[in-house]
Amino acid sequence: MRVGKGCGRCRHRHIRCVVPEGASACTPCARLGRACHLDPRFQFKEVQHVYQKTQGTAARFDLVWDEDQTWVDVSKPVKFVLELADSPENERDSVFRPIEPAENAAQAVDICDPQCHFATVVPQRALQVPLVLKAVLALAARHDAIMNEKGHWEASAYHGECLELLIDALSLPEPTYDDNMLVAVVILRMYEELDNTQDGKFHLLGSNRLINMMSRSVPSGGLAEAVSWQFMRQAIYSSVVQYQPMQLDLENYRFSSVFQRQDDAAYANMAVFHCAHIIQVCRDWPTLPVNQTGWQEMSKTLESWYKARPNTWQPLRYQPPDVAADRPFPEVWMMSASAVVGMQYYHTACIFLTLCGPNSQSGNDFENARTRRMAERTIATHIANVIGLSLSNESVQNAYFMPCHLLQRFGYCIRNSMEKQGSLKFLAHMEKVIGWQTAWIKRELEQQWTELAEIDPPLGPPFWSIDPAVVRLFFGHAFGALA
Known part of the structure; x- marks a missing residue:
């Protein structure tokens, strides 16, 4: 001092x-x-009178004690103590510290970025750019409120201030847009995703011009490229869980340095790109089936990527699922965090390839039913692999998200009772560790599994003895009379 x-x-x-x-x-x-x-830290000036305007006229007030003033004798010296100052909890509440939540978010975003731009560059920008600062504070405050079960008023205040700055920036001509705006939009999107029970996707779909600019920023490198890849992962999340079309121009990503590098992070981003491309092609399925030539080309490209993966992507340890050992999912120890996430996106791409395969609706009724059940079993296997990757590499926080998204979208495909219980335990563990709200996903999964079990039980009653409400739910009121 x-x-x-x-x-x-x-x-x-x-x-x-x-x-x-x-x-x-x-x-x-x-x-x-x-x-x-x-010398004393603070010097107080003796004031004997003040002037105050009253109805336009200045009046003088003498600061003198009344002759009848009552005085109380006190011991000297007097020391005033704030009784709550020694409480760590009150100290934490009085001074907001966004360091830990911001660091956790940076680790998740930088999972496929060897330069760790969010952990190194974004904090510097936050000190210089109010838009970025308010976005970081909003995200950190919301995560802190979720993890400590506190009110969201502080996060909402920062969020509102950031939105005001963002709206002003978006009203300017497009040439004025910079990577600071991209960073703010991505962080605000993460802010929305934390409330996954009612995600409005405002920052994902709010500006088509900004989305197009993001994909054009990929070849520029640096922070802009890192932000663009994060936005692609956010777009995949929205497509998987919320059935939103992939609006990014993926052709711009082909000019990224990712496709010239050989490191683990670059190879993981390739998996993210292949996954996004497959989701984009399959967006109109089943209304518009994918042609066989295009499907085979995507499948071949993905398989080539899998076969050419680096040696550092080989598991250090692999144990298949084992009922006797109470292990519903495979145990897969990976060497790098990028490899964990990259393999999860690979399995996600395989799920969408399976879902929109050219043979999904091409034969007679029996063949279609058989193909559908085989596809659901294949999807369940990929989900089990994704969950296994997460549980086997718990230090990789980013690896928690994709299993949750896939369970929310395709969890109904799981039929094995041990896998069902393991999935519910995983969702509960995820909410406890990173604060992602999963209780409602667990309730929906249990309801879906119950309804499917009533319709197709292993040794269940004949069709006409099923609850009429269940029949009407799946086949409409036209079949209600059968029950």
Whole structure:
């Protein structure tokens, strides 16, 4: 702490007087072993009267005590103590510290970025750009409120301030857009995703111009490229869970340096790209089936990527699921965090390839039913692999999200009772560890599994004995009379 006037000895010697926090002597005096006489930190000026305007006329008020003023004797010296100051909980509430939530978010975003732009560059931008600062504070405050079960008023305040700045920036011509705006939009999108029970997707779908600019920013490298890849992962999330079309121009991503590098992060981004491309092609299924040539080309490209993966992507340990060992999912230890996430996107791409395969509706009724059940079993296997990757590499927080998204979309495909229980335990563990709300997903899964079990039980009653409400739910009122 720099002292305003300095102690008497430092003033006499004309040297810089610095007092460390909590110290009773300045640094020069402490070094010389001499007594340090510090002036009071605050100087109060004696005021005897003040002037105040009343109806345009200045009036003087003398600050003097009334002759009848009552005085109370007190012991000297008097020391005032704030009783709540020693409570760590109150100290935490009085001074908001967004460091830990922001660091956790940066680790998740930088999972496929070897330069870790969100952890290194974004904090610097936050000190310089109010738009980025408000976005970071909003995300950190919301995560802190979820993890500590507190009110969201602080997060909402930062969020509102950030939106005002963003709206002003979006009203300007497109050439004025910069990577700071891209960073803010991506962070605000993460803010929305934390409330996955009622995600409005406002920042994902709010500006088509901004979305197009994001994909064009990929070849520019640096922070803009890192943000663009994060936005692609957010778009995949929206497509998987919320059936939103992929609006990014993926052709711009082909110019990324990712396709020229050989590191683990680059290879993981390739998996993200292949997954996004397959989802984009399959967006109109089953209304518009994917042609066989296009499907085979996507399948071949994905399989080539899988076969050419680096040696660092080979599992350090693999154990298949084992009922006796109470292990519903495979155990897969990976060497790098990028490999964990990359393999999860690979399995996600395989799920969508299976879903929109050219043979999904091409034969007679029996063949179509058989193909459908085989597809559901294949999808359930891929989900089990994705969950296994997450549970086997728990230090990779980003690996929690894709299993949750796939369970929300395709969890009904799981028929094995041990896998069902394991999935519910995983969702509960995820909410406890990272604060992602999964209780409602668990309820929906249990309801879906119950309804499917009533319709197609292993040794169940004949069709006409099923609850009429269930029949009408799946086949409409036209079949209600059968029950």
